[in-house]
Amino acid sequence: MISKTSKVGIIGAGNVGADVANALVLLGRCVRVVLFDRTLSKAEGQVWDIEDSIPLLKEMEIIPSNQYEDLADSDIIIVTAGVQPKLGQTRLDTLSDNAEIIRSTIKELDRVAPNSIVLIISNPVDVLTRIAIATSTRAENLIFGSGTVLDTARLRYQLGKRLNVAKQDVHAYV
Incomplete structure (x- = not known):
C-alpha cells in the first residue's frame, strides 16, 4: 500500500494515465501526484479536470509536468505512455514504437x-516490462508490469456475467 506521505508519478496523460491519476485522488492514497506528458497542455487539461473534485475529498497536490525532473523523489512511477493501435492493429503491432x-x-x-x-502499464505490457528491466540500471525488483491484472478482471467479469453470479464472488486468475 502507498503511504499517505508518498509521491506518485504518472507518465502519459492519455485516458489510462488520467484514469490512474483520478483514481489516486479519489482513493486518497498519496499526498502528491505528478502527471507527466511530453505535451504539457495535455497534462494541464487532465489535471484541471481532476482538481475539480479535490475540494470534496482529502487535500492532495496534483501537478502537471513535461519535465522528468519533477518525478524525482517519487515513491512509485506508473508508465502508461505509448502508441495506441490503429484500426486493425494488435497491441503487438505497436511493439517497435512502444x-x-x-x-x-x-x-x-x-x-x-x-x-x-x-510500474509498466503500457502495452504489450509483459514484453515492455522485460525491455524496461533490460534497459534500466536500477535493481530489477523495482520494475513491475501490470501483466495479467486487467485480463484477470475481464475473465472474472465475463464468468460472473455468464454464470449469473456476483463478479466479486468469482475467483479465477489469468
Missing part, C-alpha cells in the same frame, strides 16, 4: 528517480 518509448523513458527515470518503483 519499445523505443519505454527505453527512452526508463533512461530518463534512471537519471532523475533511480530509487523509484516503476
Whole structure:
C-alpha cells in the first residue's frame, strides 16, 4: 500500500494515465501526484479536470509536468505512455514504437528517480516490462508490469456475467 506521505508519478496523460491519476485522488492514497506528458497542455487539461473534485475529498497536490525532473523523489512511477493501435492493429503491432518509448523513458527515470518503483502499464505490457528491466540500471525488483491484472478482471467479469453470479464472488486468475 502507498503511504499517505508518498509521491506518485504518472507518465502519459492519455485516458489510462488520467484514469490512474483520478483514481489516486479519489482513493486518497498519496499526498502528491505528478502527471507527466511530453505535451504539457495535455497534462494541464487532465489535471484541471481532476482538481475539480479535490475540494470534496482529502487535500492532495496534483501537478502537471513535461519535465522528468519533477518525478524525482517519487515513491512509485506508473508508465502508461505509448502508441495506441490503429484500426486493425494488435497491441503487438505497436511493439517497435512502444519499445523505443519505454527505453527512452526508463533512461530518463534512471537519471532523475533511480530509487523509484516503476510500474509498466503500457502495452504489450509483459514484453515492455522485460525491455524496461533490460534497459534500466536500477535493481530489477523495482520494475513491475501490470501483466495479467486487467485480463484477470475481464475473465472474472465475463464468468460472473455468464454464470449469473456476483463478479466479486468469482475467483479465477489469468
